[in-house]
Amino acid sequence: DTEVTQTPKHLVMGMTNKKSLKCEQHMGHRAMYWYKQKAKKPPELMFVYSYEKLSINESVPSRFSPECPNSSLLNLHLHALQPEDSALYLCASSQERVGGYGYTFGSGTRLTVV
Amino acid sequence: EDQVTQSPEALRLQEGESSSLNCSYTVSGLRGLFWYRQDPGKGPEFLFTLYSAGEEKEKERLKATLTKKESFLHITAPKPEDSATYLCAVLGGSSSNTGKLIFGQGTTLQVKP
Secondary structure, eight states, rough: OOOOEOOOOEEEEEEEEEEEEEEEEEOOEEEEEEEEEETOOOEEEEEEEEETEEEEOOOOOEEEEEEEEEEEEEEEESOOOOGGEEEEEOOOOOOOEOOOOOEEOOOOEEEEEE | OOOEEEOOEEEEETOOEEEEEEEEEOOEEEEEEEEEEETTTTTOOOEEEEEETOOHHHHTTTTEEEOOOOEEEEEOOOOGGGOOOEEEEEEEEEGGGTTTTTEEOOOEEEEEE
């Protein structure tokens, strides 16, 4: 299995809703990442987990809450989002943090906040 | 500060018309330069990793090269299915412990039949 699977593919949520994005990989990668991508822009790093511990938080607002229950799963819990948070949310994984072999990205979750 | 600049921003080619995409970078201690292809609404797809100046890698109609200051993605006889946004990213020594890739803005390639 050489894939990163993200669910759901599309999500529409109101500003008062609570929802979660899910990411799963079975490649034995020990580093997992959340990226946010706006239209016609490159991906922006949000969080890095290394060996299931949060190692990087790129000053992301607390309405985004990551969780890594085990080495194969990564969640992103969403609460009280703003319309400007609408974007493509990408999960990625790599062998440890160095990422020298490249990241494997998932197909993303297209989030729309109304 | 690590920086990546891609050019051109957009490129239109006729099918079969070869060309090159440029990725200029400034990084302290390059640990790897990555090329990705991204289709609209999809996640980036890994193409190549280059580690040192002089290195070249090929895959079908694509060939990536690396110098100390820039990388080129050469596309030979492109087909319409090569249309996509091509992203360049670097991993520098200052961020190798975090795994944080620095991305360029991308080049959007359109190949017309």
